[in-house]
Amino acid sequence: MSTNLEGAKDVIVFDKVNKWYGNSFHVLRDINLNVKQGERIVICGPSGSGKSTLIRCINRLEEHQEGHLFVDGTELTDDVKAIDKVRKEVGMVFQQFNLFPHLTVLENLTLSPMYVGKVPKKEAEEKAMMQLKRVRIAEQAGKYPLQLSGGQQQRVAIARALCLTPKIMLFDEPTSALDPEMIKEVLDVMVAMADQGITMICVTHEMGFAKAVADRVIFMDQGQIVEQNNPHDFFNNPQTDRSKDFLSKILGH
Amino acid sequence: MAETIIFQSLPARPAPTKTEGLVPWAKANLFANWQSTVTTFVVGGLLLYFIPQFLNWAVLTATTVPNADACRAPGVGACWGVITEKYRLIIFGRYPLEEQWRPLVATLLLLALLVASCTRAFWNKWLLVLWAVVVAIFFALMYGNVLGLSKVTTDRWGGLPLTIMLSSMSMVMAFPLAIAVALGRRSKLPAIRTFCTIYVELIRGVPLISVLFMASFMFPLFMPQGVTIDVLIRVFAGLTLFAAAYMAEVIRGGLQAMPKGQAEAAASLGLSYWQTQGRIILPQALALVVPSIVNNFIGLFKDTSLVGIVSLYELTGSLGLALNGDADWRPFKLEGYVFITFIYFAFCFAMSRYSLWIEKQVNKSKLR
Numbered sequence A: 001m002s003t004n005l006e007g008a009k010d011v012i013v014f015d016k017v018n019k020w021y022g023n024s025f026h027v028l029r030d031i032n033l034n035v036k037q038g039e040r041i042v043i044c045g046p047s048g049s050g051k052s053t054l055i056r057c058i059n060r061l062e063e064h065q066e067g068h069l070f071v072d073g074t075e076l077t078d079d080v081k082a083i084d085k086v087r088k089e090v091g092m093v094f095q096q097f098n099l100f101p102h103l104t105v106l107e108n109l110t111l112s113p114m115y116v117g118k119v120p121k122k123e124a125e126e127k128a129m130m131q132l133k134r135v136r137i138a139e140q141a142g143k144y145p146l147q148l149s150g151g152q153q154q155r156v157a158i159a160r161a162l163c164l165t166p167k168i169m170l171f172d173e174p175t176s177a178l179d180p181e182m183i184k185e186v187l188d189v190m191v192a193m194a195d196q197g198i199t200m201i202c203v204t205h206e207m208g209f210a211k212a213v214a215d216r217v218i219f220m221d222q223g224q225i226v227e228q229n230n231p232h233d234f235f236n237n238p239q240t241d242r243s244k245d246f247l248s249k250i251l252g253h
Numbered sequence B: 001m002a003e004t005i006i007f008q009s010l011p012a013r014p015a016p017t018k019t020e021g022l023v024p025w026a027k028a029n030l031f032a033n034w035q036s037t038v039t040t041f042v043v044g045g046l047l048l049y050f051i052p053q054f055l056n057w058a059v060l061t062a063t064t065v066p067n068a069d070a071c072r073a074p075g076v077g078a079c080w081g082v083i084t085e086k087y088r089l090i091i092f093g094r095y096p097l098e099e100q101w102r103p104l105v106a107t108l109l110l111l112a113l114l115v116a117s118c119t120r121a122f123w124n125k126w127l128l129v130l131w132a133v134v135v136a137i138f139f140a141l142m143y144g145n146v147l148g149l150s151k152v153t154t155d156r157w158g159g160l161p162l163t164i165m166l167s168s169m170s171m172v173m174a175f176p177l178a179i180a181v182a183l184g185r186r187s188k189l190p191a192i193r194t195f196c197t198i199y200v201e202l203i204r205g206v207p208l209i210s211v212l213f214m215a216s217f218m219f220p221l222f223m224p225q226g227v228t229i230d231v232l233i234r235v236f237a238g239l240t241l242f243a244a245a246y247m248a249e250v251i252r253g254g255l256q257a258m259p260k261g262q263a264e265a266a267a268s269l270g271l272s273y274w275q276t277q278g279r280i281i282l283p284q285a286l287a288l289v290v291p292s293i294v295n296n297f298i299g300l301f302k303d304t305s306l307v308g309i310v311s312l313y314e315l316t317g318s319l320g321l322a323l324n325g326d327a328d329w330r331p332f333k334l335e336g337y338v339f340i341t342f343i344y345f346a347f348c349f350a351m352s353r354y355s356l357w358i359e360k361q362v363n364k365s366k367l368r
């Protein structure tokens, strides 16, 4: 499955982006990457290769030191206004869910629309219930996050990110903290989301998901983008020794 | 071909009930093994030895006649007469006798406000207005000079009203200050961070008594000529600054314990720094440290007894005031201390029960 991206504009542009942790650790090296509106990208690569860092730069949870990074036409700099604008466009789902445990599921969802979007409470709640239905968890609205299973929590987290009606969704290993039987319920929700044309960037090692929905797979190693291709070619015909090695490790022995 | 085995689930059963009754309880709690049995006998023996003696002194041979000679009679135990005789001086200090209804009403109002502030139904923005009103009434009643009330300067204020006023108001001021300092110590701006760190380290490095001493004697030296600030306000400022430094560290501990993911999730949702702190981080961090904050409050409540050093006679001070100058009653200070001990204990116990209740409230979201 592949989206028709012809003529779509770039919503994310990495232009020679470099990032260091501290003074010595060069974590992102000369990243060039253009993501088209509606494109669905899966990022994979060995642990420590900089995948999380890369997508966290997109909503400025991490800052880059060199190069330019544009999200929906806005360059990310120290300018707080630009950061706020970008964060309204970008939703993020974390490996550890990061739901707010002191708020109910519904309150988790309405928080940002109410206090950032200034939407009246009633409207925010209606919209939140809609998103909860979308991830098939509406009946849990009144519970607290820790009363839910991991898979349910992650679906709530997805619904929470969707409440901002973001243009772009970032996923950082959304299923790797889950038990096998819960992975599918989360992936199903993500596949359904992919069908609706939102731009998705997903760090994951779920190769079945990559094959099913990705327009492009990006393989990273040591802070660099080593290889990118459509999923069919990437999995069947990897070009570099690095990716061959990586695929042989994760696809079985 | 092997047949599929059908899974049979066991029916759910209720958990076994604990056996009730004195004997099983004692067996489980007092005589479970030989160590516990020995402890039971040692502690029990000590209690059996001391409690009757105390009761004998405090109740059986005690007298409540407010007559010092009756108390001096041989074989008489506790002399509660000293309380009947002196309680107004102990509780209200040097406040003019015929005006003591004013601190009584003012303090009851303040206590009612404190109880209201502790109740969920009152947690809204009107509470602040209520505080402003009650504090204004409190000072109007205490100080007078309005509405035909005679003027009573702050050096005559004393006893329990002073203790309650000083401790509750400095708690209320110290708490937000402590939050600000705790956040400041984690600020990205080095100037703010340094300032907050210096403040905490300086205050923590000196005893309260010297903070009070400086607030009351050194501070005026820095004031322009002719400007004086009432000693009560200076002491109040000293207590607040002192309590806030300790509380800030407790709160910082709570902030430190918050997983990074909480702030990141809030940022990714577009919440500003203050929204993140106010709605996500602080509610959780403060909930974590409720016991320690209440511990600080209890400490502060009792620490007010140190304001005696600058001649303010709060509860402990006015006990001295009541008895030291009176040769008849001076020997019965012990009874006086037992009396104010009960007063202190009642307040501190109420605070610690309230802390347990708060803990229950904030833990609701964690219950499955």
Ligand SMILES: Nc1ncnc2c1ncn2[C@@H]1O[C@H](COP(=O)(O)OP(=O)(O)OP(=O)(O)O)[C@@H](O)[C@H]1O
Binding pocket: A021, A022, A025, A027, A045, A046, A047, A048, A049, A050, A051, A052, A053, A054
């Ligand atoms: N805040 C930080 N300070 C210093 N080093 C960091 C920090 N965060 C990550 N790193 C290091 O940067 C490298 C890249 O981290 P990153 O989390 O982006 O990797 P990743 O590809 O997402 O790995 P994983 O698959 O394990 O999640 C790692 O070596 C990590 O140890």
Ligand SMILES: [Mg+2]
Binding pocket: A051, A052, A053, A172, A173
């Ligand atoms: Mg990662």
